[in-house]
Structure formats: structure tokens, C-alpha cells
Amino acid sequence: MTKVSFPLMGDYYVPAKFLLNHILKVEVIEPPFISNKTIELGSKYSPEFVCTPFKYTLGTMIESIEKGADTLIQMGGGCRYGYYANVQKEILDNLGYDVRVINLVTKGQMDIGRIYRLLKEIDPKVSKLQTVYYSFLVIKMVKYMDLIDDYIRANIGFEINDGEFLEVRNLMLNDFAKVKNYRELRRLYKDYFWRFKKIKVRKPDNCLKIGIIGELYTIMEPFSNYFLEKELAKNHIEIKRFTTAHYLLFEKAFKIKKYIKYVKKYIKYPMGADASDNVARTKYLCEHGYDGIIHIKSSFCTPEIGAMPIISKIAGEYDVPVLFFSFDANTSETGIKTRLEAFYDMLEMRREK
Amino acid sequence: MKDGYLGVDIGSISTKGVIIDDKNNIIASSYIWTEGNPVKAVRQLINNLKKDLPSDYQIRGIGTTGSARKLIGLMLRANIVKNEITAHAVGTLTFYPNVRTILEIGGQDSKIILLRNGIITNYAMNTLCAAGTGSFLSSQAKRLGLDVNEFGKYALKSKNPVKIAARCTVFAESDLVHKAQVGYPKEDIIAGLCKSIVLNYLNNVGKGKKIESPIIFQGGVSKNEGVVKYFKEVLNEDIIVDPNSHLMGAIGIAVLARKNKVGHVYNLEMTNVKFDTKAIECHRCPNNCELLRIYRNNELVDSWGSKCGKY
Incomplete structure (x- = not known):
């Protein structure tokens, strides 16, 4: 076999x-x-x-x-x-x-x-029929996972009992792996969303909000970005991230033109990979009151290198700080922590004034 | 009894310590080499500071910063442990409230901090390469048979600095050797080196940053007159170098320690505290994390480096 x-x-x-x-x-x-x-x-x-x-x-x-x-x-x-x-x-x-x-x-x-x-x-x-049926089921599953992750990212920094979100999330993944049909998946999703909403959080109205943009793999695989999201959550920050599997596979093709139109002041043509998306997201984050932007990429990622100067320019116009990270196989973890800490301090200071 | 606040900045090359009073005046300060052993260096630093400290002062707050901040923070039981970027900005702002740009070149890293109305608006730090930092200067000084402290004076003598390929420390060094073997005078080479540090800094860390005056230059390298001269020349602006520029990080963290004091009185008796670190490798999973366990008087106080959080 x-x-x-x-x-x-x-x-x-x-x-x-x-x-x-x-x-x-x-x-x-x-x-x-x-x-x-x-x-x-x-x-x-x-x-x-x-x-x-x-x-x-x-x-x-x-x-x-x-x-x-x-x-x-x-x-x-x-x-x-x-x-x-x-x-x-x-x-x-x-x-x-x-x-x-x-x-x-x-x-x-x-x-x-x-x-x-x-x-x-x-x-x-x-079998053709089975392939089509299960493909649609999995597309839905990915969509649900991404929706739940969005909610988790916005709230995990404020949970009262540490680790509660991740615990429920692991249970959810276990159950998702066992679903039989569409109806069961939908029921599980609703159940778990309700359970996530019931987890107690202490979230102030004016908490710090950071948007994470950048190259897709490094964003989505936590090991390769040295658990950046976890690190941010420890500092009680709300995190917004756009790149998800569902977006990349099923939404990007329809949205890219709209994105380029949205930032037509800065770019005219698609820049390859996620670069133009990230330019558009920078503008979105700046216009929607985010305190800071973190741009992460793997070293030598060419499309993102092309996007970086444009991102700095947009952020400069809106006066939003951007932190650029470039991860390689042997990046020093201490260096990342120092920069993140300083970024966090800076955002706090800006808030106070 | 008057109140004093201790700030310690443990860098890769040097260890700096200051004690300030309630009005941010420096009461005692010390600057020594780290020599790869931060614990030993800090013990000596505290002894030096104790000698200078008038007997009617008591320490009400301790802060640590620099690359060994966490370790020394545990050792001194500091009430605040902060990164060097924030510490430098706070320290500089206490003396120059309207500073717009801070250029900082230390032993191992270099940073630029932009400020507006007394808050940090942007910063950058060198990422991949140590070209153009203090350790490069000191290693080159050694190969030229000079003391780092004389470097600046030598550079000022030169009228015609040589051009050195300074994108990378290794290439810069081979270029330097080449220039020396061809027969350029020493002061021209040294001046070229100082200039290359400035250009490298501006191309690497300062890229895309608006450098506006007032500009303050600090960190160990700011003591080098040659580098200061070329910064002035290249930026075409006045550069302020504070006489305490090398202590700015320590002052900043002392100020932060004062702001975050908890009311506890600290004892500076360091000699009778045993402080050990033990490195072990964990083989429970393929991550093979290097764990560092820290003991104070044979009692485990902390352990770092684990990815799973078991330790």
C-alpha cells in the first residue's frame, strides 16, 4: 500500500x-x-x-x-x-x-x-463523488478552524486561567478529525465556538492591537517564527492576522484585484506571492486604528523584500510603527525577544502620551 | 537617610553601573570590562560603586539592562529588567528632553532610536551582522598594535582617509590588511576604518530612517573622536556627545527603577551570595533544548531555554 x-x-x-x-x-x-x-x-x-x-x-x-x-x-x-x-x-x-x-x-x-x-x-x-464531497467538507473545516483561530488570536492574551484556550482548541482538533458528515462538522463548530466564548477573559476596551503580516509559511508555522504570537499574547496584545489557509487557497484569487485597487496610490501590478496583499493590509491596519504592525518573512523571500519599502512608506504616512523580522534557520531567539520587548514598550509609551 | 537607585547595564564588552538620587544626579558610577563573565564583572562593579557611595545613602531600587539583563536581574533581585532600547531612550530623555535621534553603537550591536515629543516613534537594531560595532574596532586596534582609547586621536591626525570595503567585517579586515601591506600610513587606515563604521551604520541600521537634529551619539564607540568627526561630516549636522554617553543605558534603567520602586531597601553585600549557573541538554524530544539552570545559594531560582515549558 x-x-x-x-x-x-x-x-x-x-x-x-x-x-x-x-x-x-x-x-x-x-x-x-x-x-x-x-x-x-x-x-x-x-x-x-x-x-x-x-x-x-x-x-x-x-x-x-x-x-x-x-x-x-x-x-x-x-x-x-x-x-x-x-x-x-x-x-x-x-x-x-x-x-x-x-x-x-x-x-x-x-x-x-x-x-x-x-x-x-x-x-x-x-472515486469522483467521494473526492468532491470530502473536498468540500474539508474546505469548510479549514474555514471553521480559521474563524475560530481569529477569535482565539483576539482574546488569548487576556485569558484569566492560562492555557484554557489551547486546551479547548486541542479537543476541537481531535473532534474535527473524527467527523463523519457536513452536519456533524457544523454542529461541532457551533458547540466549540460557544465553548470558546464562555472562556473568561479580562479584556480592556483600549487594549493594544497589533497586526501581523508577511510571508505565508513563516506566519502560519509557529515554530518557524519562534512562537511570535505566543510571545505577543503574553504581553496582553490583541493580534490580527490575515493570512490563513482558507484565504490563500480559496479567497486570494478573487480578492487580489480589489486589494490592488485599494492601494492603487502605491502599486499598479501584482507583485508576486503575498506582497501586494501585504501592502493592502498595511493600509487597512493603519486606517483601522491598529497600534503597530509586525512584518515577518523568511530570509531571502524576494516578493516580501519588494514589499518592505512600500510598507515602510505607507506606515510612515499614517505614523504607525512597523517592526520587520527576517527569520532564518539559526536566528538568535534573544535578539527577537529584545526587539519585541522594545516594540511593546514603544507602543505603551505612545499610548500614554 | 537619602534614597539612591542602582542601574546596571551589562553589555557584551563592558559593564556599566550608576547610582542616582531622586533628582537624577549621578552619585557614583563605574565602567569596567565584562571579559565574558558577567557575574564576576557585576560583583566587582558593585564593590567599586560601594566605595564611591556616601554612607548616608540607601538603595531603594535596582534595574538591569543589556544582554545579560535577565541573569543579573535574578542575581541582584532587581525590581525592573528592561531591554536596552527603552533604557537608552529613557536615559537620554532625562538629560535632553527634546532629542529627536539617538545613534548608539555598542560592543556588539548598534541601534538607532527616533523620538518625537519625548516618546520613541521608531527604532532599528542591526540584525545579521556585527560590521561596524565596537568589537570590530577593538579587534582591529589589536591587530594594528594600538589601544582602542588612542584610536580616535590617531584618526584625527589623518588628512586623507583610505576607502575600506565595509559591508562585512571579514571583507573589511582583509581590505585593511591589504591597505596596510601596500604601504598606507597607519593614521589614514584608522581614519578610513572610522569612516567605514559611520557609512556602514547609516547604510545598515539607519536605512530609510529620517535623521533629524538634535542628534545624540552614545554607546562605547561615541568615545572615539574619529567616528564622531565622520558622523558630523557625513550627516552635515551637529552631533552631541554627552560626557556620560557610555553610561546612558545604566542611567536610563536607574530612572526606570526609581519610577517602579516597590519600597524595599536593597543590600549591596554581594560577596557572601553564591551564584551559579549550570548548563544541561535535555534529550526528551528531538528539540534537544539547551537548558540553563540558575542557582542562588544552591537553591534553584530559574531555568531557561526550554521550548515545551516543562522546566
Whole structure:
């Protein structure tokens, strides 16, 4: 039997595993959680100046191959992400692993027909009807996860009993992995949303609000941004983040034109990957009373490097401070903490005056 | 009894300490080398400060800043532990309330802080590279056979500074060796080095930042007259260097300690407190976290470095 695995990104392994389990008659191997070992393996075999997500995903791939996987699924397009699958396949071949690497996204777009053909390659008996049904179910699941995460991000910094949000969230992910049909998913979502709302928070009306923008993988995989969101929550800050899996896969294509129109003063054409989105979000955050913006990217992320001067310019016009972070495989954690602390102090001082 | 507040700034190269009174006057100050052992340096620093402190003062607040702030904060039981950016801004603002730009070059890092109406509006810190910081200067001084303190005077003698490729410390060093072997006089090379630090700072940390006067230059490197001269030349503005510029971070944290005092009186008897750190590696998961456990009088007070929060 084919053993399928995929690189990790945040908690999206739950819907990914769910989908593969239901539509393919294969064994799904859950990739191990990202740890220092992952990134060590990844950096060892990657070109040195490749963007950091490449190193993380390559590391996870090697770890899942060691666990027995022989088919790896990679997503991504839009920038260098589009070439990840091919380059990683080459590297894995050179290392002597006999695996298949499949890229589900082409040219940054989801082509349903092509995905179906690819799935057929893995399992020739894949059923069309089931694929469609479970795909829609998973799209909904991702959407619900993102909606709940939005609520958590806005409130987790103010919880009265530490760790309550994460505890309920883990229960939720466990239950989501077991749903059978659409109706059950919807019921679970409503139940859990209610449970999250019941968690006691002490949130002042004028709390500090920070928007996080930047390159998608680094934003969504907490290990690669050194648990930035957790660190911010410790300082009682409300966090707003736009990039989610649902946005990237299903909303971006429709929204990008609107975004470029919104910031037509600064940019005219799409800048590749998430760069133009981030420019638009900067303007949005500035206009909606956010105290500060944190821009994170992996080192050598070219589209974001192009967006950074425009972001500084917009933020300068609205007088909102921006903190730029560039994460690599071996960034010093102390340096990040010092800068974050100073950023937080600065926002407090600005508030007081 | 009068009240005093102790601020300690433990940097990568030097350790600074001041004691201020209620009106922010400096009562005692000390500046020594860290030499890679912050605990030992702070013990000596406290001894130096104790000698200068008049007997009618008692310490009502302690603050620590700098790269070893957390460790020393535990050791001294400080009531406030803050990052160096905030400390420098607060320290400078107590003496120059209308400062707009603070340039700071320390041993290992360099920062720029922009202020308006007495609040920080923006800041930046060097990220990837230590080119153009104090440690680079001191290592180059050593190879040229000079003391860092004489560096500035040498630089001022030069009329024709050489150009040095200063984007990167390693390349700058090889360029420097090359210039010396070709036969350029020493003072021209030193002046070129000072100028390259200024250009590197402005291109790297100061990129995209509006530098407006009044400008204050501080940190250890501000004691180098050559660097100050080239800052003036390149920015075409007046640069203020306070006589206490090297102590600004310590003053800032002492001011913050005064503002956050808890009413407790501190004892500066350091010699009879045993303070140890133990490094162990945890192998419970593939993260292999390096844990640092801190003991005060053989009693575990804190432990850092774990990713899962078990320790």
C-alpha cells in the first residue's frame, strides 16, 4: 500500500490527514512535529540561500520518509514555492530516497481536474463523488478552524486561567478529525465556538492591537517564527492576522484585484506571492486604528523584500510603527525577544502620551 | 537617610553601573570590562560603586539592562529588567528632553532610536551582522598594535582617509590588511576604518530612517573622536556627545527603577551570595533544548531555554 505524507504547516495537518484518509485507500503517515532536528536536517541538505520554508519542508519530508512514507504531497505556487516540489525531489533522489513528490498547486492556482488526475496516480480507484464531497467538507473545516483561530488570536492574551484556550482548541482538533458528515462538522463548530466564548477573559476596551503580516509559511508555522504570537499574547496584545489557509487557497484569487485597487496610490501590478496583499493590509491596519504592525518573512523571500519599502512608506504616512523580522534557520531567539520587548514598550509609551 | 537607585547595564564588552538620587544626579558610577563573565564583572562593579557611595545613602531600587539583563536581574533581585532600547531612550530623555535621534553603537550591536515629543516613534537594531560595532574596532586596534582609547586621536591626525570595503567585517579586515601591506600610513587606515563604521551604520541600521537634529551619539564607540568627526561630516549636522554617553543605558534603567520602586531597601553585600549557573541538554524530544539552570545559594531560582515549558 502506498504510504502518503506531507510537510507540516501549523495545525492544518488535521484536515489534510482527514481528506487523504477518506478519499484514498492509502496509509497516511502523520509527519512528526517540527523540532530542531527537522531544521538541522533541512539546512544540511538545502542550498544555503534558499528561503527558510524550503528547509523546514525538506526536513519534515526526510523525517516522514524515515517513518516509512513513499509519496509526498507538496503545495505551493506563486513565487519560489512553485519550484519546491521539483527541487526537493531532486535533492531526495540524490540522497538515495526512492519517493514520489506531487505538487497539487500549479501556477498558484487550484486546478480541480489536475488534482483529480494526480490523485488517480496515487490510487487508481479513487472515486469522483467521494473526492468532491470530502473536498468540500474539508474546505469548510479549514474555514471553521480559521474563524475560530481569529477569535482565539483576539482574546488569548487576556485569558484569566492560562492555557484554557489551547486546551479547548486541542479537543476541537481531535473532534474535527473524527467527523463523519457536513452536519456533524457544523454542529461541532457551533458547540466549540460557544465553548470558546464562555472562556473568561479580562479584556480592556483600549487594549493594544497589533497586526501581523508577511510571508505565508513563516506566519502560519509557529515554530518557524519562534512562537511570535505566543510571545505577543503574553504581553496582553490583541493580534490580527490575515493570512490563513482558507484565504490563500480559496479567497486570494478573487480578492487580489480589489486589494490592488485599494492601494492603487502605491502599486499598479501584482507583485508576486503575498506582497501586494501585504501592502493592502498595511493600509487597512493603519486606517483601522491598529497600534503597530509586525512584518515577518523568511530570509531571502524576494516578493516580501519588494514589499518592505512600500510598507515602510505607507506606515510612515499614517505614523504607525512597523517592526520587520527576517527569520532564518539559526536566528538568535534573544535578539527577537529584545526587539519585541522594545516594540511593546514603544507602543505603551505612545499610548500614554 | 537619602534614597539612591542602582542601574546596571551589562553589555557584551563592558559593564556599566550608576547610582542616582531622586533628582537624577549621578552619585557614583563605574565602567569596567565584562571579559565574558558577567557575574564576576557585576560583583566587582558593585564593590567599586560601594566605595564611591556616601554612607548616608540607601538603595531603594535596582534595574538591569543589556544582554545579560535577565541573569543579573535574578542575581541582584532587581525590581525592573528592561531591554536596552527603552533604557537608552529613557536615559537620554532625562538629560535632553527634546532629542529627536539617538545613534548608539555598542560592543556588539548598534541601534538607532527616533523620538518625537519625548516618546520613541521608531527604532532599528542591526540584525545579521556585527560590521561596524565596537568589537570590530577593538579587534582591529589589536591587530594594528594600538589601544582602542588612542584610536580616535590617531584618526584625527589623518588628512586623507583610505576607502575600506565595509559591508562585512571579514571583507573589511582583509581590505585593511591589504591597505596596510601596500604601504598606507597607519593614521589614514584608522581614519578610513572610522569612516567605514559611520557609512556602514547609516547604510545598515539607519536605512530609510529620517535623521533629524538634535542628534545624540552614545554607546562605547561615541568615545572615539574619529567616528564622531565622520558622523558630523557625513550627516552635515551637529552631533552631541554627552560626557556620560557610555553610561546612558545604566542611567536610563536607574530612572526606570526609581519610577517602579516597590519600597524595599536593597543590600549591596554581594560577596557572601553564591551564584551559579549550570548548563544541561535535555534529550526528551528531538528539540534537544539547551537548558540553563540558575542557582542562588544552591537553591534553584530559574531555568531557561526550554521550548515545551516543562522546566
